[in-house]
Amino acid sequence: MTTLFISDLHLDASRPHITRLFVEFVRNEAVNASALYILGDLFEAWIGDDAEDETADAVASALANLHERGVPCFYLHGNRDFLLGDAYARRARMTLLPDPSEVEVEGERIVISHGDALCIDDLPYVAFRALSRTPAWQRAFLSRTVAERVDFARRARAESERYTRSLEEQITDVNPEAVRAQFAMHNVRRLIHGHTHRPAIHASEMSDNASGERIVLGDWYEQGSVLRVGTEGLLLQKLLH
Structure with a gap:
């Protein structure tokens, strides 16, 4: 059976067609996966498990x-949804x-990471x-009203977009030394991550001069990226064309 890896769906009420694509993907393909x-960045x-959200309900x-x-779902936090907690994970039956x-x-x-x-x-x-990963920061943020958190998220997203546009491309990509450190720390030959929205399969030099493989998943803004890993190897493909 095939193991599926996806990342950076960025599901939101403003893009209902992508939510539908994800639900169809789960029902039609993931249901047959291991x-x-x-x-x-699902x-x-x-802004918190207590905020009502129709998109989150559908997911x-x-x-x-x-x-x-009978198909388990495993989840890593992204930079957009790192506050997703145990309550929502239980609802979605995610680990x-x-x-x-x-x-x-x-x-x-294999090592997996958001990136x-x-x-x-x-x-x-x-x-x-x-x-933002400290318990104190998260407690303070989650103690705000839902309306205050919605406003914070809106302003933070606008600032993030402005800030990202001002950076050179290499600054927003992974650092080669950080990648090599992951290979060495975990003693593996393959790393899978998302975040950069630059889907590709890279040969990566490792600390022992051997060659590892870094697989970057694409986003679901336009690419609808999925990595399929099975007995016949791996395949990184787009769902959107």
């Missing part, structure tokens, strides 16, 4: 049904994994990531 891995923004229903059909995580697929250990932690050249983001 497992589904979602490597972060949602465009996540939870689809994934809970997938679980009932939350730390980032990075080691998984075994077709007898091979933002590999972009260490973007120093302001690195600092914000460290701060």
Whole structure:
């Protein structure tokens, strides 16, 4: 059976056709897989499990049904939905994994990550990531009203888009040394991540001068990217054309 990896769907009420594409993907393909891995940014923004959201309801229903059909779903937090918590994971019947995580697929250990932690050249983001992952910051944010959190997310998204446009491309991509460190730390030959929205399969030099493989998943804004791993190898494809 095939193991599926997806990332960066950025599901949002403003793009209902992508939510429909995801639900159809779960019902028609994922239901026949051995497992589904979602490597972060399933949602465009996540302001807390207590916020009502029709898109999140549809996704939870689809994934809970997938679980009932015997297909496990594993989830890593992204930079847009790192506040997704245990309550929503239980609704969707997803298993939350730390980032990075080691998984075994077709007898091979592989490291999976959202990918933002590999972009260490973007120093302001690195600092914000460290701060926003602390329990104190998250408690303070979640103590705000839903309306306040919605407004914060809206302003943060606009600022993020402005800031990203001002950066050079290499700053928003992964750092080669950070990639090599992951290979060395986990003693694996393959790394799968998303975040950069630049789908490709890269040969990566490792610390022992051997060659590893870094697979980058695409986003679902336009690409609808999915990685299929099975007995015959792996295939990185677009769902949207």
